[in-house]
Amino acid sequence: MSTIQDRGYVEKREGRFFPTELGTLVNDLLVRAFPDIINVDFTAEMEERLDKVEEGTDDWVDVLKKFYGPFQRTSRRRP
Secondary structure, eight states: OHHHHHTTSEEEETTEEEEOHHHHHHHHHHHHHOTTTSSHHHHHHHHHHHHHHHHTSSOHHHHHHHHHHHHHHHHHHOO
16 A cells, blocks of 8 residues: 555545545556456456465466456557
8 A cells, every 4th residue: 555655646644545636547547548457347257266266166377368368458459
């Protein structure tokens, strides 16, 4: 948490974190650049798959391939 504070993405007030203007801008850019990754459904599915890896019922290589796929597609679209 200190990293996002040090970089000026959030401010801590009354024990809670609040986004700064810079933090909001960075978040918006990331959501636009990686819509397949920065969303609630992706996060929930990844948590489930990582739990299965921990339990030994899913292969970590397959999980990483699925995770990395959206990054590959996004990087191909960029000049």
